[in-house]
Amino acid sequence: MTDPLRLYVDAQFTSPYAMSVFVALHEKKLPFDMVTVDLAALEHRGTGFSDFSLTQRVPTLRHGDFALSESSAITEYLDEVFPGTALYPSEPRSKARARQLQAWLRSDLMPIRQERATDVVFYRPSGTPLSAAAQASARTLFDFAEALLPADAENLFGEWSIADVDLALMLNRLVLNGDAVPPRLAAYAGRQWQRPSVQQWVRQARPAI
Numbered sequence: 001m002t003d004p005l006r007l008y009v010d011a012q013f014t015s016p017y018a019m020s021v022f023v024a025l026h027e028k029k030l031p032f033d034m035v036t037v038d039l040a041a042l043e044h045r046g047t048g049f050s051d052f053s054l055t056q057r058v059p060t061l062r063h064g065d066f067a068l069s070e071s072s073a074i075t076e077y078l079d080e081v082f083p084g085t086a087l088y089p090s091e092p093r094s095k096a097r098a099r100q101l102q103a104w105l106r107s108d109l110m111p112i113r114q115e116r117a118t119d120v121v122f123y124r125p126s127g128t129p130l131s132a133a134a135q136a137s138a139r140t141l142f143d144f145a146e147a148l149l150p151a152d153a154e155n156l157f158g159e160w161s162i163a164d165v166d167l168a169l170m171l172n173r174l175v176l177n178g179d180a181v182p183p184r185l186a187a188y189a190g191r192q193w194q195r196p197s198v199q200q201w202v203r204q205a206r207p208a209i
């Protein structure tokens with residue numbers, strides 16, 4: 001009997017990082033329970049959560065007496081510890097590329113992340129046009145994705161990987177808002193969005209905001 005798994009996520013279910021870990025747990029078919037943290041009420045700063053979450057951020061995963069945050073560190077941990085669907089490619093260069101993509105999506109593209117917060121994906125679109133800076137970020141995103149996604153491919157690296165979900169979410173900030181996205185990339189993001197593990201997150205009951 002393995003140690004229990006508990007995933008801490010934001011109360012609105014809008015964190016793209018929490019979504020990535022949630023999808024990973026579902027892909028691995030691991031039983032886990034999920035606890036919501038009210039970030040607006042600063043629950044993550046209070047005693048309780050901050051006692052075990054070193055970064056005081058969601059997602060944080062508890063696996064028995066081990067607690068880990070930073071979504072890509074969590075998904076790498078899950079892939080090393082548990083069998084089942086692989087979350088990362090096994091070939092070293094593809095695996096490195098998947099990690100590069102994850103790190104880049106989490107650290108760059110700030111204008112898109114600000115002007116197309118994930119509320120536009122999980123709640124309602126924004127009526128404000130993209131700024132010049134966000135349009136420039138979008139072009140960089142499209143160039144990266146076009147270079148990485150082989151013609152007629154379902155996934156970036158042959159088999160599905162968690163990087164597909166992260167890229168699809170970034171593209172869908174634009175697609176689902178009605179912003180212009182190259183059709184091939186929009187179609188890829190749409191297909192990735194239909195994955196049952198992704199739909200489980202999309203269909204979470206969200207509080208009104």
Ligand SMILES: N[C@@H](CCC(=O)N[C@@H](CS)C(=O)NCC(=O)O)C(=O)O
Nearest residue numbers: 015017039057058059070071072106
């Ligand atoms: N790089 C982190 C980012 C995590 C993150 O930014 N989480 C946000 C929610 S989307 C959070 O907990 N914000 C609360 C705060 O920073 O005070 C990851 O990949 O897990």
